[in-house]
Amino acid sequence: MNRVDLATLDFFSAEVQECPFQIYRQLQDEAPVWQMPGTNVFVVTRYSDIRDIIRDPARFSSSFGALLNAGASNKEVDAIYGQGYEMVETLLTQDPPRHRVYRNLVNKVFSNKRIEGMRDYIQSITDELIDAWIDDGEVDLMNRLCVPLPIYVIADQLGVPRAELPLIKKWSDASASRLGRLASEEQQIQNAKDIVEFQHYFADLIDRMRESPEDNIISDLANNTIDEGRLLTKPEALGMIQQILVAGNETSTAGIAGGVVLLIENPAEQTKLRSNPDLIPGAVEEILRLETPTSGMWRTATEDTEVGGVPIPKGAFLMVRFAAGNRDESVFSCGHEMKVDRDNASNHLAFGQGTHFCLGAQLARSEMQIALGSLLARTDNWGLVEGKNTLTHNPNVLLRGLKDLYISFDKIS
Secondary structure: OOOOOOOOOOOOOHHHHHOOHHHHHHHHHHOOEEEOOOOOEEEEOOHHHHHHHHOOOOOEEOOOHHHHHOOOOOHHHHHHHOOOOOOOOOOOOOOOOHHHHHHHHHHHHHOHHHHHOOHHHHHHHHHHHHHOOOOOOEEEHHHHHHOHHHHHHHHHHHOOOHHHHHHHHHHHHHHHHHHHOOOOHHHHHHHHHHHHHHHHHHHHHHHHHHHOOOOOHHHHHHHOEEOOOEEOOHHHHHHHHHHHHHHOOHHHHHHHHHHHHHHHHOHHHHHHHHHOHHHHHHHHHHHHHHHOOEOOEEEEEOOOEEEOOEEEOOOOEEEEOHHHHOOOOOOOOOOOOOOOOOOOHHHOOOOOOHHHOOOOHHHHHHHHHHHHHHHHHHEEEEEEOOOOOOOOEOOOOOEOOEOOOEEEEEEOO
């Protein structure tokens, strides 16, 4: 393994984020709690340290909204955001006990029981999407399955007409890009325009749902009350919708696409699944472990403390790197290898743990299981189409997902 000079490493560069895995291993070996030179940022890469941090909100706060707004903006971007609604802390960047107030509003929508009851509905959407290209022998899988499947599902739950799904994807991508802090200045401007457009669209929808309630998430958020009977403010509701939108589709899109590539690159593991489809749920956990669509998350130290013997001053930012922890050899033997029957794959950190365990975890699992199971049952002889795949990822500090995926296949009669 080629070692880098940690004294000069720019961990958050687009180049490192594209190919981070050797860096993760080096940090785990040499500096598992590593302070970026000249900053108050600590990158944490060992499984046990990450787990301890995310289970301890008293010492390590999720309130990092100020970090999202710092240093990555300009006057033009600020002016655009000024045309929208204030961004307030609700789910992702809120700590207990306040986090629980917001979380309780949407827990029932994403409960295991409800998601289990949606499997036939998710299967029908999957079948419809695959039917459209099953006879073609080649497909832009990203845009004809990986993206539309979770977008259809989350849009239906939100109460958004399917005719407006391209807008949903655009708004979700803009929100994810802002969260990831690697956008160019031009992209920051476009993100701001898209997010403000999103805010006004859903603010109008909230008004309509308050006048005429319906059975969907937006109506629930518009009409349910908190704090002894008050309605959510529009900024509160919009913040929750924005996070539900990203959580409800980005993980599934990245997981389905990444899973297909992993199975193409590991044909023996793919054969195991074709021979025994009962392994698919476990294989999805292994894909989540290896792909880790949410590569990392921020925490802020609320007091002078230490992690792994390294002093952490109050106010320091910690980047807990789930993708590194998920390949920690002390937990996952041969952690860089794919094993669809790995017995502890479900111990991964892809959905976090503790208070902020991913709201959409069970939905993402179901969508991945159904999508990959359907592809395996209906197509064979998968290959990457030569000349069309970059196999590169969207630039993002927190989220990891392929830009494109074109595959060739044979239809199973």
